[in-house]
Amino acid sequence: MKAKSIKGKSPAAIATHLQESMADGFKPTLAVAFISIKQDFEAINKLLDAQGIIVFGATTAGEFIDGDLGDGSAVVLLMDMNPAYFRLECMHTGERTTRDIAQDIARIGQEAFEKPVFVVASGGLSTDGETIVEGLDDVLGADGAIFGGLAGDDFTMKATYVFSNQFNSDNGLVTLILDGEHVQVSGLATSGWKPVGTVRTITRSEGNVIYTIDDEPALDVIIKYTGTPKELSGSNDIISVASEFPMQLLRDDAPSVLRAPLFANKADRSIVCAGSLPQGSKIRFSLPPDFDIIDQVVADCKQIKETQPEADALIMFSCFARHMSLGPLVSEEIDHVKNVWNSPLVGFFCYGEIGKALTSHHDFHNNTCSLVVLKEVTQ
Incomplete structure (x- = not known):
């Protein structure tokens, strides 16, 4: 061909x-x-x-x-x-x-x-x-x-x-x-992204919508962990967070996979990711790869x-x-x-x-x- x-x-x-x-x-x-x-x-x-x-x-x-x-x-x-x-x-x-x-x-x-x-x-x-x-x-x-x-x-x-x-x-x-x-x-x-910090739990989610992490509003957890502005101005802020601090979905039977937020809902402090994060699943945040x-x-x-x-x-x-x-x-x-x-x-x-x-x-x-x-x- x-x-x-x-x-x-x-x-x-x-x-x-x-x-x-x-x-x-x-x-x-x-x-x-x-x-x-x-x-x-x-x-x-x-x-x-x-x-x-x-x-x-x-x-x-x-x-x-x-x-x-x-x-x-x-x-x-x-x-x-x-x-x-x-x-x-x-x-x-x-x-x-x-x-x-x-x-x-x-x-x-x-x-x-x-x-x-x-x-x-x-x-x-x-x-x-x-x-x-x-x-x-x-x-x-x-x-x-x-x-x-x-x-x-x-x-x-x-x-x-x-x-x-x-x-x-x-x-x-x-x-x-x-x-x-x-x-x-x-x-x-x-990917090359490396996990850092403590293991956290998705305590409430529906498909790819994450409501709470460790029983705290998901958006607030991300803001606290990443040091981003308390009130995100739009989707570009979430994209910026996604590029630097994606979440690693930990799995017992396979290597971890990354999940990144695409949208934030300021009303209920939820986040929408490109892929599912099942309720009860364990995650760690990540840092970018080395050179x-x-x-x-x-x-x-x-x-x-x-x-x-x-x-x-x-x-x-x-x-x-x-x-x-x-x-x-x-x-x-x-x-x-x-x-x-x-x-x-x-x-x-x-x-x-x-x-x-x-x-x-x-x-x-x-x-x-x-x-x-x-x-x-x-x-």
């Missing part, structure tokens, strides 16, 4: 780069498109559709190809993958739960391929990313192969979208289902390369809070990961990530970098 990445700051620029990429006879069948909410993503979607290209797309909180970070731009990974080796499924949530439609997508994948692999993107600011994983797990079991992320909207916190050829939704799922027998897929989810995090990420990628030495293309779902915390280092991290395989890479900064740590199965994460490595196998 051949893959090419393109970038532009308008539909016209993407159209030009698309034609240039196809000038040598390259005929892409599949596009992974990550587009700023500032762009006309519907126009770019239609442009790709007019070329007969299947689109897997999401809006972003920043986008990139290789180590080249975008600002209000569009990035597209073009692949000439055999159409028999993939299918694209789109579903609005509607009156059903995200978990319900994730179950449906899992069943479709099982019917389509003996060994399905799922790459999923979700729209909707209030979506609990954990329910996506739970719905897929309900059908696939813990051994399913699942990757993905929650769409962003450049920190406006108004609406996030996923889209495909004749579809866009601010509250639905777009899923790329791959034939794992013909497309070798591996991945890695890594050696890039070396650790590259070392982890090299372990993945031992089992998948070649890659046709790379897709990265990296948390927006990770970008805020690492600053310019995040570009270096992306570039180093790309260079492990020296293959075209596309990615975006999102509001939650799905991926697999080296020592556990797939999970929903925050403040994490989730990488997907693709290699088409011809038989």
Whole structure:
């Protein structure tokens, strides 16, 4: 499979780069498109559709190809993958739960391929990313192969979208289902955040809404621990807290996963996170990674390369809070990961990530970098 990445700051620029990429006879069948909410993503979607290209797309909180970070731009990974080796499924949530439609997508994948692999993107600011994983797990079991992320909207916190050829939704799922027998897929989810302080208990919660921690209002606990202003001025304050002091959800049977707040409710002092924090669960706050995090990420990628030495293309779902915390280092991290395989890479900064740590199965994460490595196998 051949893959090419393109970038532009308008539909016209993407159209030009698309034609240039196809000038040598390259005929892409599949596009992974990550587009700023500032762009006309519907126009770019239609442009790709007019070329007969299947689109897997999401809006972003920043986008990139290789180590080249975008600002209000569009990035597209073009692949000439055999159409028999993939299918694209789109579903609005509607009156059903995200978990319900994730179950449906899992069943479709099982019917389509003996060994399905799922790459999923979700729209909707209030979506609990954990329910996506739970719905897929309900059908696939813990051994399913699942990757993905929650769409962003450049920190406006108004609406996030996923889209495909004749579809866009601010509250639905777009899923790329791959034939794992013909497309070798591996991945890695890594964060680097380190737990600090005492263990605390989530004493009241409903899904991804946290009301009390140690029987104190959740927002007040965060303000006290992080030293942020007593009255937060808006969602950007919570995003700032999320980037520096995410919560680690401690688990007996698996490594901890990160949870970051997205919204604060000043009336009842609750917080809304991108993923669930079950009532009774234990947490610790975290500090940002050291500067050696890039070396650790590259070392982890090299372990993945031992089992998948070649890659046709790379897709990265990296948390927006990770970008805020690492600053310019995040570009270096992306570039180093790309260079492990020296293959075209596309990615975006999102509001939650799905991926697999080296020592556990797939999970929903925050403040994490989730990488997907693709290699088409011809038989």
